[in-house]
Amino acid sequence: MLIGLSTPVVVQTPAMASPWEGGADIEDVARIAEVADSLGFDYLTCSEHVAVPVDEAGLRGAVYWDPLATLGFLAARTSRIRLATSVLVLGYHHPLEIAKRYGTLDRVSGGRLVLGVGVGSLRAEFEMLSAPWEDRGVRADDAIRALRSSLSVSAPSYHGEFHRYQAMMVEPHAVQPRVPIWVGGRTARSLRRAVGLADGWMPFGLTPARIAEMLAAVDIPDDFDIVLAVGPLDPRARDECLNRLRALRDVGATAVTCSLSASSAEHYCDQLASLRDLVDEL
Template sequence: MQVGVFYFPTDYGIDPGELGQALEARGFESLFVCEHTHIPASRKSPFPGGGELPKRYSHTHDPFVALAFAAAATRQLRLGTGVCLVPQRDPIVTAKSVASLDRLSGGRFEFGIGGGWNVEEMENHGARYATRFRLMRERVLAMRALWTEEEASFAGEFVNFDRVWMYPKPRQARVPVLLGGETDHTLKRVVEFCDGWFPRAGAGFDPRVAVARLRAAAEAGGRDPASLTTSVFRAPPEAAALAGYREAGITRVLLEVPDLDRDGILRRLDELAPLAVA
């Protein structure tokens, strides 16, 4: 089982390049960064975590720019979005960003994606809450075509373009797409057009049940369960708990890098470092 971290790459936190170096030096496998392009000041959409929306949500760097700095400062660290809000992004521009980052990093990118929860945020991008998952599916399929076909085209409900050339292609033959969420609908989408599942470890999360659910969904959808990974977001930073994740067959766990200043983050990484080899 691989052990990585996730982080909101804020303008008041640690430089992404320094964070990448610190993680690599401590033996962590990966860095995943969160995304919000902006937060509408109306605040009509309630924060799913309850209470006030944390400051970090409105202070994040662009994930691809942040990861590019981390890529340039490291050699082996896997680099991922956790998650990229695909319904809010143009698929051609995003496909270019993914391909460029994957190629320049030597094939180290993991594309964690999600549908989003902030209605006003996605509406500012022309997306609609009710159709966000259909939109996300088409955009992922269109990006796959752009990454793999010499002359790509796509005709769908939301995404349409005639034959185009788009280079560079990613370094990896297949960029791993990991879908966030915990519902049965999420699992069906994972099996249909993704490469891995990206659930959150909340109250009552059982890694054995999670692995069994993904296996059952894969078999029901005619997919080899071995072709799908499970990366658990916000896994508990406890050795005993992580041992249970490993025994259950979880592929990767992501521990949280807190919303602190540079020195506070580095101290926390020192505390988490023994778990990097869990």
């Protein structure tokens, strides 16, 4: 089971963020990434929101660092840990825009990109960006198909319902022959989208029982990732922490994205070391 981190500081949701994150800076984030890299954690995440309406910030938070800039910086401060968007909102981007920008990230990181994508759930943000809202699901399906055909080639060609292009060059492009694509969501449709078009599913806001029920209703392909989130974890509460991780493994998780409780960046690094020791017992 892969163990990743919901990178602190770069996304600060009220339900998950610790008070110290509000005063942290990029060097704190870099230090945490370096420690996670050295300890053998599998991936770091960063989410995307361009702008959050004031009346939504109390629930969603307002701090969302740009994932491309953030993960590009962390790529230069690490050597092996993978870099996962969790998630890019497909409706905000043309597929070739993603292929160029994140293909470049894949190249500069030595092939460490995991492209997490989602349909999006914030209507006001769609409207601000003049992005279509009502048919965003079918548009996302088309965008994933376009990305699959375009991420790892220099001369992509695609003819779909919403995206069509040919005789175009995209250099640089991803160095991985097949960039892993994980689909976020909380509906049965998001799971079907992930199974049919991608390499993994990242549900959110669902109980383990509901996730198990949804997974039982579909045929999961071999080598398909079930990426579940947990936290905030306190590794000092050893038994509780292990029980929570084992519960997700029993549901079917092949990867777990962890949030950690901590009082400072230094404490967070200590918590990482403790979590690493616990994970070895799973």
